[in-house]
Amino acid sequence: MAESSTTTKIRRKEDASLLSGRGRYADDLPVPVGTLYAHVVRSPHAHADIVRIDARRALAHDGVWAVLTGEDVRKLSDPFLAAVKTPVQQWSLAVERVRYVGEPAALVVAESRYVAEDAAELVEIEYAPLPAVIDPVAACAKSAPLLHPQAGTNEVSVREFRYGDTAAAFARADRRIAMTTTFPRLSFTPIECYVVVARHNAAGGSYDVTANFQGPFSMHPVMARALRVKGPKLRLRIPPDSGGSFGIKLSVFPYIVLMALAARVTGRPVKWVEDRIEHLVAASSGPNRVTQIEAALTNDGCVLALRLDQLEDYGAFLRAPMPGPLYRMQGAVTGAYDIAHVDVINRVVLTNKMPASLIRGFGGPQLYLALERLMQRIAVELDLDPLEVIRRNLIAGEKFPYRAAAGALYDSGDYARAVEIATGDGRLDELKRRRAAARAQGRRYGIGFAAIVEPAMSNMGYLSTLMSKEAREKAGPKSGAVSMATVNIDPLGAVTVTADVTVQGQSHETVLAQIVAKALGLRPDDVEVVLEMDTAKDQWSIAAGTYSSRFASGTAVAAHMAAVQMREKLKAIAAKQLNVLPADVELSGGKIRSRSNPDNALPFGRVAATSHWSPGLLPESMAPALSETAAWTPQELEPPSRDDRINTSLTYGFVFDMCGVEIDPVSYQVRVDRYVSMHDAGRILNVTIAGGQIRGSFAQGVAAALYEEFAYNEEGAFLTGTFADYLVPTVSEIPEVEILHYESPSPLTPLGAKGLAEGNCMSTPACIANAIADALGVADVTLPATPRRIHALLERAGATGKR
Amino acid sequence: MRAVKGDQKTRIALTLNGRKLAAEAEPRLLLSDFLRHGLGATGTHVGCEHGVCGACTVLIDGVAVRSCLTLAVQAEGREVRTVESLAAPDGALNPLQAAFRDHHALQCGFCTPGILMSFTDFLARNPQPSEAQIREVLSGHLCRCTGYANIVEAIKEVASSSHAPRSEG
Known part of the structure; x- marks a missing residue:
């Protein structure tokens, strides 16, 4: 394994302050004298018309300055621009209708947070409930309740892509193997929630907002347009410290606009600090996805072609820059495999759930759950070794730089070598020994693998792939990233x-x-x-x-x-x-x-x-x-080609994971026994920090595989509104991981470094799911694989082991 | 215990990190809010306000408590210690803090003050705990960045060295 010359251990510059309570997070910063505090009144309904809002009693409460409703917001601002042109409109407060539990319906502004919360109870909102739709497949049915009647459908974007000659490859294939996977809704819930402090200067017509926003700053023009000001009239400041984000703090942006409007209405600075209950019910979620995937195969397990039908559920609104997760992996949709032909259908559906947006992994976890579960399934059905199926299909080292079927330019790598190192030194033998020993005793033990490509530095043009080439030509090419x-x-x-x-x-x-x-x-x-x-x-x-x-x-x-x-x-x-x-x-x-x-x-x-x-x-x-x-501004980030090929990112790292899991015969808990994660992220800039990022990403991958899920019932009630219901893993739930590095420096950047902090969010859910499938001998593994789901799987198989 | 009226502000005096301080507060004010916004000690963080995440942990009379589940009035006359007390006046980190730095046991640092305070209490009472005990105490805290492994290593180092963290600030 190549050791990097720059991997010296050094102390973090950040730490002394953070360890001494001297961080400067958004809620720590001083606010102007006279600052008011806001509290959001939220919808208790998944879907309802707003019949009437009566704020008189709230306004009469001592210390209350204002109550904003959707009507105020409609008067003072414009709807948010979206990446997909549809008749759907979204403002910073619900206008006329609420479409998910927790949707902001009114804002109370008062002299203190405690008073604002008191007065919020006095805001009377009369709702006329409507039927809700929660399941993404059901939402596509013609008879489904429509979230946005003016759009005429809940399936607001459908695009089909053909790369190569997939039909011919399927026609000549020995075998076809298909499966359906569902990736759950979850967040990585930063421990610090959203914070916004907004000021308005009526004289200059300008806003000055401090918020723990994370970017991308393509949202700045979206916010400025909503506020009806030119960019320079919206000054946005981001504090020096932020308590985690993982993609989630993009979605503070509607609240930035809302608090800016509240500052304008009251003539005072307005501060809002989201609480955890609000965060869980309404802040942001990763999108859930239903993927139908099918492979055309030779009898010896070589994948000739793929078909994917990806249905992604963005909740009640498609906020910019969505549907990013559906397109971020577009160029790399064939993953780590040398597959020349692939057809892809991308569908975007809206349901009565909180809007989905950025989340660490961003489309990778959803894609790789389908692709890697399929590879394991191919091995089972063809009676081949799953690792051998992976090996046979990996892109060969001599093919780099490699242009993937859908357009990604994989800059460097030697995937087979990385796999060989990871499985070597007795690591795989040890896993197999442990599985054999467990099975000999009648215990349920399985081994899983996942091989994935980890993109970094997105091409800002990738989202234009969702437009037809005619529409792209009309709008002008979008590409690159600065x-x-x-x-x-x-x-x-x-x-x-x-x-x-x-x-x-x-x-x-x-x-x-x-x-x-x-x-x-x-x-x-x-x-x-x-x-x-x-x-x-x-x-x-x-x-x-x-x-x-x-x-x-x-x-x-x-x-x-x-x-x-x-x-x-x-x-x-x-x-x-x-x-x-x-x-x-x-x-x-x-x-x-x-x-x-x-x-x-x-x-x-x-x-x-x-x-x-x-x-x-x-x-x-x-x-x-x-x-x-x-x-x-790297030149490789070109706009989509006329035939929709797109180099979605600049660099492409590689991750290979393998693990052993055991199912507890009494509790049906999945226990990860061993986990090995091999990373090729090009040149490592700092090995300590790289290890920290990988461990953090791994913990979130385990969380997605086994614990975290935003759950709704069929009527759209939100069931995971506290940290007692939404299970963030503690130290007791996170297994050890052995981290290995192999360095194939990127030839496209002077530092040779690639991204590495999202890989395990992409690989680990698939790897654990594969191990569970192996342990139980089943095809359907739904994540998170909670004891209840494992028990149900075994019941179905008639194998709950009732003794 | 002093009687207070629900809708009236009352003066709450306590010792914070060795200094006697007081401020006006309603009886319903949480200790976390009082420390941060009443007394300006923003090192204590608020992560869930329902007692699960542990970010707001402080010591009251040497015992670790969730300041989001404690009313400010409950700390009246008591000795409260927060993360700001751990380093020496010249900024030098104490052994527990230094171990966190040396093991890369923090990333965003938001949950860290609570963990430091829990272990300040725990290690004072159990200077040489087992790894299992360390993990049990740490399971009272949520961290989203690190995956916990480096936190365990940092605390193990402190526990196995002869230095116990300073018990007084």
């Missing part, structure tokens, strides 16, 4: 870095300091990194934010480029002062010196400060070396 970072020098020659990412614990501060320090011959401790964002003053593009693993392939590269730009300028400045040629100058150990005569040296700070104190000494025609910004 990453930005800036390196600044202060008057004493000290270095600071800013960048277009938001912080939620990913250690960006540490890694950016490491990258910039290396380029400038400094220590990471010499570099300050400031990552709070201010849309009025920082450099950003619509791609800014922290999502889709864009840091390692994107922002880290921009920081490296900015540091190199600064380095080259400093070399030229120093050359003049050292009386040598720029080519003879190097930056090392805090000095800028002559390569050929290292004694001829100046302290870094002295050279670096030249542009502040003595710009007259700069080499002729050089702009001062005060601030260097780099914008990284």
Whole structure:
């Protein structure tokens, strides 16, 4: 296994503050004197017309400043822009109708949060309940209740894609194997909920909002348009610390608009802090998906072609940038396998549940549950070894860079080698030994595998794949993604870095300091990194934010480029002062010196400060070396082709997982006995932080496989509204994982690094599901595989072991 | 115990991290809100307000409690310790904090103060716990970033070293 040269263990710059209670999270920041507090009144119904709202009693309550309803919001704002053009409209409060339990129906603004909550009980809302539809398949039926009657259907987007000649491949196949998988609804519930503080300046017609928003900043124009202002009139600030996000804190955006409107109505700053009950019922969910998948096969298990019909359930509204999860994996829909022909149908359906949006893994978990369950099923039906089926279909090492059937350009990898390492050193033998021993004693033990491709740094053009090529041509091509970072020098020659990412614990501060320090011959401790964002003053593009693993392939590269730009300028400045040629100058150990005569040296700070104190000494025609910004825009992120092929991401890593699970014969609990996770994420930027990201992602993958699910009953009542019902795993539920690395540096970025923090969210649910299928000898495994579901599976098989 | 009226603010005095402090609060105010917004000690975080996640854990008279399930008036006259008390005045981390840093036992850091306070109490009473005991106490806390493994390693290191965390701030 290749060991990286940059994998030194270093301490995180973030930690001393966070460990001492000196973090600056959104709810910790001071607010202006006179700030009011808001509380959201939410729908108790899954689907109902709003007949009447009477806020008089609430308004009469001491300390209440205002009650906003959908009618106010309709007067003061415009509906949110969406990625899919439909007649569906969404505002920051329900207008005329509520469509899910927990939907904001009114907003009470009062002198304190406690008073606002008191008064919320006095807001009288009369509802006329309507029939609700919860199941995505049922929602597609002609007879289903319509969420948005003006749309005429709940299935608001359907597109069919043909890559290669799938029909011919199916016609010549020896076998066909099909199955249906369902991926559940869940969130990764950051421990800090949403926070918004909004101000309105009536004189300037501008809004100034602080919120723990995560990006992408393509939502900034959506919010500005809703508020009916030009972009610069909506100043959005993101605090320096955020208590986790995992995709979920994109969906604070409707509340940013709502609190901005409340500030406008009251003339006072308005603060809102979401509570956990609100968060669980209405903040955001990953989309649930029903996938029908079918393979055309040779008798020896080679997959000739695939057909996928993906029905994704986005809940009550399709908010921008949805249906991202359905398209983010589009180019890589054939996963880690060399499959030349694939047909895909993508369907978007709306149901009476909370809107779905960004979540770590973002489309990968849904795709790979189908693809990897299918691979296991192929092995069972053809009586082959499941690992052998994977091996036979993996893309061969010599084919990289590899253009996948649907358009992804896999930049580097040696999948077979990574699998060989992971299964070697007796690891797979040990799993097999444990399974044999358990089965010999009549226990239920199974082994699962999953092989997946992990994309990073999304092509912002991928969503336009959902439009027909005619519509795309009319709208103009969308493609690419920009990453930005800036390196600044202060008057004493000290270095600071800013960048277009938001912080939620990913250690960006540490890694950016490491990258910039290396380029400038400094220590990471010499570099300050400031990552709070201010849309009025920082450099950003619509791609800014922290999502889709864009840091390692994107922002880290921009920081490296900015540091190199600064380095080259400093070399030229120093050359003049050292009386040598720029080519003879190097930056090392805090000095800028002559390569050929290292004694001829100046302290870094002295050279670096030249542009502040003595710009007259700069080499002729050089702009001062005060601030260097780099914008990284990789050329590989092209728009969709005329035949809908799309390179959805810049880099593609590889993950191979294998595990052994045992089913408890009494409790029917699934216990993960052993878990091995092999990652090829290109060059590892920092091995400690990489390990932390992988462990966190793994825990969330286990959660999706075994514990977490947003549950609704058939009428749409929400059943998992507390942490006693919605099961976030504790330390007792998370098994150990053995992490292995294999490094195939990306040739497409100067750092060679790929994303790695989403992989196990994609691979682990599929791997555990495969192990359960092996343990029980069943085809249908529904996640999360709770004891109740396992028991039901065994009942059906007549094998509950009643003794 | 002092009688208070439900709709009137009352003065609540307590010792926070060794300093006597007081502020006005309604009897229904949660201790978590009182510490954060009344006394300005924002190191204690609020994650669920129903006693599951453990982020808001503080010590009252040396015992770990959920400050979101405690009313501010219940802390009247008591000694409250929060995460702000752990490091030395010059910012030097105590052994428990340092172990968290050295083992990369935190990412976003939001749940961390509660975990530190739980183990400040627990390790003071059980300086050399088994791993099973550590896991049992840690299971009273939710962390979404780390997957817990590095937290266990950090606490094991503190437990096996001769330094117990400082019991007084």
